[in-house]
Amino acid sequence: xxxxxxxxxxxxxxxxxxxxxxxxxxxxxxxxxxxxxxxxxxxxxxxxxxxxxxxxxxxxxxxxxxxxxxxxxxxxxxxxxxxxxxxxxxxxxxxxxxxxxxxxxxxxxxxxxxxxxxxxxxxxxxxxxxxxxxxxxxxxxxxxxxxxxxxxxxxxxxxxxxxxxxxxxxxxxxxxxxxxxxxxxxxxxxxxxxxxxxxxxxxxxxxxxxxxxxxxxxxxxxxxxxxxxxxxxxxxxxxxxxxxxxxxxxxxxxxxxxxxxxxxxxxxxxxxxxxxxxxxxxxxxxxxxxxxxxxxxxxxxxxxxxxxxxxxxxxxxxxxxxxxxxxxxxxxxxxxxxxxxxxxxxxxxxxxxxxxxxxxxxxxxxxxxxxxxxxxxxxxxxxxxxxxxxxxxxxxxxxxxxxxxxxxxxxxxxxxxxxxxxxxxxxxxxxxxxxxxxxxxxx
Numbered sequence: 293x294x295x296x297x298x299x300x301x302x303x304x305x306x307x308x309x310x311x312x313x314x315x316x317x318x319x320x321x322x323x324x325x326x327x328x329x330x331x332x333x334x335x336x337x338x339x340x341x342x343x344x345x346x347x348x349x350x351x352x353x354x355x356x357x358x359x360x361x362x363x364x365x366x367x368x369x370x371x372x373x374x375x376x377x378x379x380x381x382x383x384x385x386x387x388x389x390x391x392x393x394x395x396x397x398x399x400x401x402x403x404x405x406x407x408x409x410x411x412x413x414x415x416x417x418x419x420x421x422x423x424x425x426x427x428x429x430x431x432x433x434x435x436x437x438x439x440x441x442x443x444x445x446x447x448x449x450x451x452x453x454x455x456x457x458x459x460x461x462x463x464x465x466x467x468x469x470x471x472x473x474x475x476x477x478x479x480x481x482x483x484x485x486x487x488x489x490x491x492x493x494x495x496x497x498x499x500x501x502x503x504x505x506x507x508x509x510x511x512x513x514x515x516x517x518x519x520x521x522x523x524x525x526x527x528x529x530x531x532x533x534x535x536x537x538x539x540x541x542x543x544x545x546x547x548x549x550x551x552x553x554x555x556x557x558x559x560x561x562x563x564x565x566x567x568x569x570x571x572x573x574x575x576x577x578x579x580x581x582x583x584x585x586x587x588x589x590x591x592x593x594x595x596x597x598x599x600x601x602x603x604x605x606x607x608x609x610x611x612x613x614x615x616x617x618x619x620x621x622x623x624x625x626x627x628x629x630x631x632x633x634x635x636x637x638x639x640x641x642x643x644x645x646x647x648x649x650x651x652x653x654x655x656x657x658x659x660x661x662x663x664x665x666x667x668x669x670x671x672x673x674x675x676x677x678x679x680x681x682x683x684x685x686x687x688x689x690x691x692x693x694x695x696x697x698x699x700x701x702x703x704x705x706x707x708x709x710x711x712x713x714x715x716x717x718x719x720x721x722x723x724x725x726x727x728x729x730x731x732x733x734x735x
Contacts, residue, residue: 302376305369306389308344313396314416316344317365318358349472350410351422351483359413363400364428364472366393367407367435374438387442394439397432398451405458407432409472422486426470427463427502429455433509437516449516456513460525464506467532469498471505478634479559499556500566503533508573511580523580530577530586533570537589538562538596546640547609547632548599551592560636565653568597568661575669579713587673587682594665594684597658602627616642628654670711672698676730677713687722691730698726 308315322341323334347365348358370393373386400407400418402425409423418424436452439445463470468487474497475483482490482497489496510526513519536556538549545562552563553570574590577583599606602613603625613627614620620627629646630653638644649655671685674696681689686702698708705723720726 302373302383302386305373306385308369310389310392312416313392313394314361314363314411315366315369315393316346316361317369318345318347319343320345320358347472349476351476353483354419354421356410356419357413360419361411361413361416362409362472363397363407363411364409364431367397367432370394371431371435371438374435374442378438378442387439390435390439391443394436394448397436398447401451401455404462405429405454405456406462407455423470423472425458425462427459427468427506428471429459430502430505430509433459434505434512437509437512441516453513453517456509456522459506459509464525464529466496467498468496469500469502469506469532470496471499471502473501474499474556478561479556481558495557497556497558498532500533500536500553500570503529503536504566504570504573507533507577511573511576514580527577527581530574534589537567537593544638545632546612546638546642546644548596550596551589551594552596552599552632553593555631560633561631562633563596563600564631565597565650565657567593568658571597571661572665572668575665575673582675582678582680584680584682587680590665591682591684594658594661597661600628600632601625601655601658612642612645616645626655628658630654666709668711670709670717672696672708672710672728673713674710674728674730675713676732679730692727694730696728696730698722698728700724 308317319342321339322337324337326333326335345358346360346362350356350358350360370390373390377383377386397407400411404425406425407429408418408420409426409428410419411417412419433452433456436448440449440452462468470486475486507526507529510522510529514522514526536554538552538554541549547563549562551567553567555561555564555566571590571594574586574593578587578590600609602610602620604610627649629648630650631646632638633644634646635644665684669684671683672687672689673682673684675681679691681691681696683689683698686700687708688699688701690697690699700722705721707719708722709717709719710728711717720728
C-alpha cells in the first residue's frame with residue numbers, strides 16, 4: 293500500500309506541466325467555508341477543483357504572486373527525482389524530466405554564476421528585484437552536480453561549480469544567509485532593508501535553510517572535484533548552521549530541547565522539523581572529516597524530530613498535548629506540530645504546542661530521516677579505520693581493544709543493523725549486550 297502511494301506521488305510530480313523546461317511545484321484545490329458546532333473552518337473542495345501553481349512565500353510588496361515560478365523549488369523537486377532514480381528504482385522519465393529542466397535553468401545563470409529566485413509566470417523572465425544573487429543558488433548547485441554525476445555531462449558540473457564559487461565569494465563570505473523564508477514566511481522583519489546588516493549585532497538576518505543547502509552543496513562539490521577548499525568552506529558553513537542547534541535545556545522550554553534546531557536569528561520557533569532534514573548531513577561530514585562531534589550532533593538532531601510526537605513513549609510531551617487538546621486519544625498517536633513556540637511564547641500549561649501538523653514537515657519528515665539514516669548508517673555505525681563507534685537507536689558503543697561493545701539503553705531485545713565505514717553491513721541480535729569485531733575480516 294505504501295509503495296502504491298509512493299508511486300502515485302512520483303507520477304504526480306511528473307505530471308507537473310513543463311513550460312520551456314520550467315514547471316510548477318504546488319497543486320492547489322479551491323476551498324470553501326463550513327460551519328461545525330458554531331465554528332467556521334476552511335475545507336478543500338476536492339482535487340477536481342485544483343490547478344498548478346507555486347509557493348505563496350513571495351515578495352508581494354513587489355507585486356509577485358504565487359504563480360511566479362521558483363527555481364529553488366524546481367531544483368529541489370528535480371533533485372529528489374534523481375535520487376529516486378538512483379537510490380530507489382531506475383526510471384529514465386525522471387532523468388529526462390530533470391534534464392529538460394536543467395537545460396532551462398542554465399539559461400538563467402548570470403555572469404557571476406548565480407541563479408535567480410523568481411521567474412515571471414507568463415514570460416518566464418527572471419525577476420531580479422529580490423534575491424537575485426542569494427544562497428538559494430546552492431540548491432541548484434546540488435541538483436546540477438547530481439545530474440552531472442548521473443549523465444556524465446560536464447556542462448552541468450561546470451555550471452554548478454561556477455555557481456558554488458559565486459556563493460562562496462559573495463553571500464557565504466559575508467554571512468548573508470538569505471532565502472525566501474528569511475523574509476517572506478513567518479518572520480517578515482527587515483524585508484525592507486535587504487542587504488543591510490542589523491546594527492544591534494552587525495549581522496545579516498539569517499536563515500538556516502540556506503546554510504543547510506550551501507553546506508550540502510559544498511560537500512558534494514568537494515566529492516566531485518577533490519578540491520579541499522570546498523570541504524573547508526563546507527565545514528565553516530556547517531559550523532554556522534550548528535549555532536542554531538539547541539545544546540541546552542532552558543527553563544522556559546517545556547519539552548525536551550537538546551539537539552533540536554531553531555529557524556533563524558530572528559524567530560521564536562524551537563525544535564523545528566528542519567532538524568531531521570539536517571541530521572544526515574552532519575553524519576556525512578563526519579565521514580569526510582572524522583570529527584565525532586558532528587556524528588553526535590546528527591544523532592541528536594534526528595532524535596529531536598520524534599520528541600514532540602503525541603505518543604506513550606513521550607510521557608512529558610503527551611501530558612502537555614492533553615492539556616491543550618483534552619480530546620486527544622490513541623487514534624491521535626504520532627501527531628506532532630512542525631515546531632515548538634511558533635508564536636514566541638511558551639508556558640507549563642501547553643502554550644507553544646501548536647495547532648496543526650504537516651506530514652512532510654513533521655512526523656513524516658522524521659520517519660524519512662530515520663529510514664535514510666538506517667539505510668546508510670544502520671542502528672550502529674562502526675568506523676574501523678578511525679576506531680570510532682556510534683549508536684543511533686538507543687545503543688551505547690564502547691571501543692575495547694579490537695572490539696566494539698554494544699549496550700542496549702532501551703532494554704528492548706531486537707535485531708540491530710551495523711554499518712561499517714567501508715559500506716559493509718551485518719545484522720545481529722542485541723539482548724542487553726553484544727560484542728562486535730573491528731577486524732577487517734569481521735573475525
